[in-house]
Amino acid sequence: MNDPSTRPVSVEIDNKNQQLEIEWADGHRSTFPLFGLRKNCPCVNCRGSHSEMGKYEMQLFFVDPPQRFEILKAEAVGNHALKIHWSDGHNSGMYRWDLLRSICPQIYQMKEGE
């Protein structure tokens, strides 16, 4: 886990603006809309089966959110994941850092725009 691109240096929760921002050790910043994060919760309940875990639906980060979500608390799990406590009571999703980095909406948008 020495890859700076998947090592977070800060996590900022902004419920007012409905986003979560991660700053990575390589200097990149990723801003995730909360709706997309909540809808992409990687836990077994939300994914349906283990084979769906780790798959993210990128389009959920770009919708006009029909629903607001708030984060009560986010905490690191070991050094590999972020556990998010949502205001709707859901808290079993472990968002792995490498997955979060790989679905960074800013990088995805850049790729789409090529």
Ligand SMILES: [Zn+2]
């Ligand atoms: Zn879930």
